[in-house]
């Protein structure tokens with residue numbers, strides 16, 4: 001079976017990549033699966049693209065093999081796009097999904113339902129040792145709920161209601177999330193590349 005390294009230490013993302021790539025008969029191996037410990041890559045970029053490239057290119061160089069990285073986040077219109085590239089650590093170090101959710105809900109406390117529009121963004125970068133890095137971008141439109149609901153998924157899923165749904169992303173099954181998510185919309189654009197892997 002073909003394999004690809006996914007430069008992530010986020011177990012929620014890793015699980016989603018394994019499910020997507022199994023459909024292409026490709027085994028997705030995350031940094032959590034490797035026996036050697038890999039240092040954290042500093043995400044010093046100012047865009048999703050820059051951070052995805054930093055992760056993919058540094059790990060591709062280290063392992064001398066093609067590597068895919070995902071930089072993603074939630075952008076909320078009334079917060080001028082925050083938390084954006086800072087989504088993982090919006091409430092500070094260490095990374096804490098629950099604290100991030102509480103911070104967002106507090107910031108949107110007095111914001112009415114129609115003004116709570118937001119979207120998830122996912123940028124994938126594929127780095128190979130001897131070719132230019134390629135990028136694909138996917139979105140998922142929706143709005144921020146008033147309370148946190150559901151226990152599937154990760155991150156902000158319990159407070160994100162996708163467009164045309166009444167349940168939060170964390171109340172959807174993983175198949176439902178994977179059919180509409182920002183990550184699946186980005187991966188769909190990689191299909192040709194995956195077929196030639």
Ligand SMILES: O=c1[nH]c(=O)c2ncn([C@@H]3O[C@H](COP(=O)(O)OP(=O)(O)OP(=O)(O)O)[C@@H](O)[C@H]3O)c2[nH]1
Nearest residue numbers: 008009010070071072073074087088154155156157
């Ligand atoms: O509810 C969510 N459903 C999703 O599907 C999703 N995708 C991204 N996010 C948020 O954005 C951060 C990414 O930051 P990020 O790209 O730097 O990843 P990360 O630091 O978690 O892991 P790594 O891949 O860098 O190792 C994550 O931690 C989450 O807070 C999501 N939240």
Ligand SMILES: [Mg+2]
Nearest residue numbers: 010043071088
């Ligand atoms: Mg990160």
